[in-house]
Amino acid sequence: MEHSVAYVRTEDAPILKPPANLVGVRGWVMANLFPNWSNSILTVVAALFTYWVLSNVLGWAIFRATWTGESRDACIVEGAGACWPFVQAKFAQWIYGFYPIDQRWRVNVCFFVGAAALIPLLMPSLPYKKWNALFLLFAFPLLALILLTGGHFSFGFGAFISFVVQFLAIVAAFLPLTVFGIENGIKSAKPGLILVALGLVLRVLSYAFDIPLPAILDGVSTTYLIALLLMLAGGAWGLLQVLGAGPQASRPVLRAWLSGGVALLLVAILLKWDFGLEYVETSQWGGLLVTLVVAITGIVFSLPVGILLALGRRSNMPIVKYFSIGFIEIWRGVPLITVLFMASYMLPLFLPPGTNFDKLTRVLIGIALFSSAYMAEVVRGGLQAIPKGQIEAAQALGLPYWSTMNLIVLPQALRIVIPGIVNSFISLFKDTTLVTVVGLYDLMGIVIAGFADAKWASSQTAPTGYFTAALLFWVFCFGMSRYSQYVERRLNTGHKR
Amino acid sequence: MKKLILSLLAAVLFAASAHATTLEDVKARGKLLCGVNPGLPGFADKGDDGAWVGFDVDFCRAVAAAVLGDAAQVDYVALTAQDRFEKLASGAVDVLARNTTWTMERETKFPLRFAGVNYMDGQGFLVARALGVNSVFTMSQAAICFLTGTTTEANVADFFRERQMVFTPVNFDSVNKVVAAYEAGQCDSYTADQSQLYAIRLKLKAPDDHIILPDVISKEPLGPMVRQGDEQWFNIVRWTLFALVNAEELDVKAASVEDLKASSKIPAVRRLLGLEGTFGVDLGLDADWAARAIRATGNYAEIFERNLGKDSPLGIERGINALWSAGGLLYVPPVR
Numbered sequence: 001m002e003h004s005v006a007y008v009r010t011e012d013a014p015i016l017k018p019p020a021n022l023v024g025v026r027g028w029v030m031a032n033l034f035p036n037w038s039n040s041i042l043t044v045v046a047a048l049f050t051y052w053v054l055s056n057v058l059g060w061a062i063f064r065a066t067w068t069g070e071s072r073d074a075c076i077v078e079g080a081g082a083c084w085p086f087v088q089a090k091f092a093q094w095i096y097g098f099y100p101i102d103q104r105w106r107v108n109v110c111f112f113v114g115a116a117a118l119i120p121l122l123m124p125s126l127p128y129k130k131w132n133a134l135f136l137l138f139a140f141p142l143l144a145l146i147l148l149t150g151g152h153f154s155f156g157f158g159a160f161i162s163f164v165v166q167f168l169a170i171v172a173a174f175l176p177l178t179v180f181g182i183e184n185g186i187k188s189a190k191p192g193l194i195l196v197a198l199g200l201v202l203r204v205l206s207y208a209f210d211i212p213l214p215a216i217l218d219g220v221s222t223t224y225l226i227a228l229l230l231m232l233a234g235g236a237w238g239l240l241q242v243l244g245a246g247p248q249a250s251r252p253v254l255r256a257w258l259s260g261g262v263a264l265l266l267v268a269i270l271l272k273w274d275f276g277l278e279y280v281e282t283s284q285w286g287g288l289l290v291t292l293v294v295a296i297t298g299i300v301f302s303l304p305v306g307i308l309l310a311l312g313r314r315s316n317m318p319i320v321k322y323f324s325i326g327f328i329e330i331w332r333g334v335p336l337i338t339v340l341f342m343a344s345y346m347l348p349l350f351l352p353p354g355t356n357f358d359k360l361t362r363v364l365i366g367i368a369l370f371s372s373a374y375m376a377e378v379v380r381g382g383l384q385a386i387p388k389g390q391i392e393a394a395q396a397l398g399l400p401y402w403s404t405m406n407l408i409v410l411p412q413a414l415r416i417v418i419p420g421i422v423n424s425f426i427s428l429f430k431d432t433t434l435v436t437v438v439g440l441y442d443l444m445g446i447v448i449a450g451f452a453d454a455k456w457a458s459s460q461t462a463p464t465g466y467f468t469a470a471l472l473f474w475v476f477c478f479g480m481s482r483y484s485q486y487v488e489r490r491l492n493t494g495h496k497r
Numbered sequence: 498m499k500k501l502i503l504s505l506l507a508a509v510l511f512a513a514s515a516h517a518t519t520l521e522d523v524k525a526r527g528k529l530l531c532g533v534n535p536g537l538p539g540f541a542d543k544g545d546d547g548a549w550v551g552f553d554v555d556f557c558r559a560v561a562a563a564v565l566g567d568a569a570q571v572d573y574v575a576l577t578a579q580d581r582f583e584k585l586a587s588g589a590v591d592v593l594a595r596n597t598t599w600t601m602e603r604e605t606k607f608p609l610r611f612a613g614v615n616y617m618d619g620q621g622f623l624v625a626r627a628l629g630v631n632s633v634f635t636m637s638q639a640a641i642c643f644l645t646g647t648t649t650e651a652n653v654a655d656f657f658r659e660r661q662m663v664f665t666p667v668n669f670d671s672v673n674k675v676v677a678a679y680e681a682g683q684c685d686s687y688t689a690d691q692s693q694l695y696a697i698r699l700k701l702k703a704p705d706d707h708i709i710l711p712d713v714i715s716k717e718p719l720g721p722m723v724r725q726g727d728e729q730w731f732n733i734v735r736w737t738l739f740a741l742v743n744a745e746e747l748d749v750k751a752a753s754v755e756d757l758k759a760s761s762k763i764p765a766v767r768r769l770l771g772l773e774g775t776f777g778v779d780l781g782l783d784a785d786w787a788a789r790a791i792r793a794t795g796n797y798a799e800i801f802e803r804n805l806g807k808d809s810p811l812g813i814e815r816g817i818n819a820l821w822s823a824g825g826l827l828y829v830p831p832v833r
């Protein structure tokens with residue numbers, strides 16, 4: 001009996017471990033690296049190749065490298081690898097260029113404030129985004145400009161006031177457009193706009209030709225006075241129109257107009273103020289400082305200008321459209337190196353003799369315009385991808401043009417082209433090395449300049465310098481790339497593939 | 498007619514006096530503007546602390562010491578080979594001390610002139626020590642590396658043809674390629690200007706296994722330049738250079754200037770250091786001008802050895818740059 005029921009088990013069979021070749025490290029290796037003959041061969045070849053590359057690079061950069069020393073003597077040992085003492089000796093120069101050593105704290109403050117303002121902006125969970133962005137876009141550049149150059153700019157204050165007044169008058173003449181919309185606005189602003197235009201034409205003519213008019217006030221040219229009166233009249237007309245629309249509509253516009261004027265004056269006072277900082281001319285800047293100044297200026301300018309150009313190129317207004325097309329095609333049709341040469345050697349020939357504005361400034365303007373043209377085409381790619389139905393739906397809801405763009409088209413279009421935008425940023429960051437051709441020492445330029453130092457000349461000096469420069473560039477570019485992927489993941493909820 | 502000529506003369510004189518001289522400009526500015534090479538080992542480059550050092554830089558310092566009394570009062574302007582003459586002519590620099598070869602064209606085509614020769618360069622040959630060669634005259638049949646598109650090419654071809662020797666040219670369009678070819682043994686010798694060969698030797702894998710032959714096959718006299726039309730400034734720059742060389746001849750060193758000023762009985766030393774005669778005042782400076790320059794930078798030998806010679810990594814031999822009394826070609830007029 002006992003035997004007849006033996007097949008009925010009274011307890012569970014012991015749980016056996018799975019076969020050793022299916023689990024654990026061995027299982028993973030068998031499944032992924034050696035599943036069959038061909039893959040096994042590939043694995044071995046790849047492993048050998050990796051070993052070869054790593055052993056060479058690490059052997060050169062770490063195991064055989066020279067780590068300490070005071071001069072080239074340490075690095076000319078037979079069979080020695082990288083010459084790191086060279087990097088130690090020159091590193092401060094690579095960061096600050098030839099910025100006076102006792103003034104380097106100013107650069108440090110800029111780096112620190114910039115990083116402290118940028119990092120919270122990049123973290124979506126932190127509050128006060130608007131104020132943070134405003135600080136970074138307006139206050140920080142001003143701070144950096146004053147700290148890095150020393151401030152205390154010598155421009156005539158009277159000339160600046162006259163500039164601000166004219167600028168405010170011109171803006172005031174356009175104000176009705178913001179209150180009444182474009183079509184009605186143009187109708188009501190027309191007399192003011194005509195007056196302002198006449199004033200502007202007179203100003204431009206007075207630069208080109210000597211207009212003989214009897215002097216009314218001592219020391220002030222009569223043409224200038226007439227032009228100023230015309231512009232003021234135009235501005236006043238615009239303001240009257242706005243006031244006529246009632247306090248509800250006019251108050252926010254007037255407030256913005258006034259605070260703009262006050263901000264301009266404040267900027268002028270700050271730029272002219274003597275903070276007691278030693279003047280450091282831009283020819284002494286160099287290294288990472290110049291690379292960052294050029295790259296960040298290019299990046300910050302190119303995005304908004306590029307968006308405007310992209311919208312302009314798709315506009316129905318012929319002047320705006322053909323201006324945008326012309327601008328984009330001209331700047332995109334010229335190599336960056338030509339732009340730089342034009343900015344630093346040709347431009348001074350066209351300007352009136354005696355005007356000598358800074359070489360770095362000229363290069364910054366050149367790069368900003370150049371990269372804007374590229375950015376415009378990237379953004380236009382995104383705009384093309386938005387179906388027309390989206391715009392038509394917005395129009396059906398009665399949204400005006402700018403609201404349609406701001407609320408519906410651009411948020412979608414920009415999200416699509418994040419990889420393209422960051423691509424442009426990264427290539428711009430690396431293109432900054434081209435500024436060496438016009439005699440500015442960016443990071444790459446200053447690394448190469450260090451090779452001329454006889455104190456450090458050896459067969460390993462140049463490879464070590466290039467290796468370190470490559471690492472520094474890689475850190476920045478890889479950082480940008482990773483952040484863009486994070487933004488993509490965060491925004492790309494609908495059409496992720 | 499006489500009246501007309503006189504008034505013209507007066508106008509010319511007035512125009513000349515209205516225009517400040519270079520010396521006045523430099524004194525008013527308190528700084529000497531010196532054009533230098535942006536980076537040439539031993540001649541001009543920036544040290545670890547960002548300060549300019551080099552043979553040409555020291556010459557700028559000597560001029561500043563003589564004129565302004567302080568060798569540190571120099572603003573260095575890094576100039577490229579293309580824009581150096583234009584910058585000097587336009588007044589962007591007061592002196593051009595940028596390893597510039599003295600040629601006829603440069604004094605006749607540009608409104609500039611050379612104040613003297615401070616370094617006699619010339620095309621030389623770099624060879625491996627193991628080759629056992631000690632003169633270029635034994636190098637027939639050799640393969641020679643050089644950079645194309647420079648006068649180097651014509652010089653070496655002429656030299657070999659004149660002596661009915663043959664060589665195999667191995668040429669490239671960039672210095673790095675030439676160095677790589679030389680290191681790889683594609684040629685027996687590398688030819689370029691000697692000062693460059695010394696700098697290139699430092700970058701070889703085993704610098705001490707290579708030597709630069711003493712033979713020189715071309716003339717490359719390098720010297721400081723000034724603008725034409727300001728004889729006073731020309732004299733100051735020229736005689737600062739001559740004073741440094743005279744100081745070597747008379748064994749006046751940076752460290753011994755003070756002692757010699759107090760005690761020297763040698764007439765030539767006393768004249769150089771302003772104890773006799775009115776040389777400095779006649780130059781437009783003061784009696785102490787040369788002593789200041791020597792105190793700031795040392796004499797020619799000290800400048801040479803510190804930047805180019807045995808106290809520098811380059812280790813350039815004095816060779817033809819030695820004093821005439823020591824078998825070289827360095828010979829300057831006396832202070833008398």
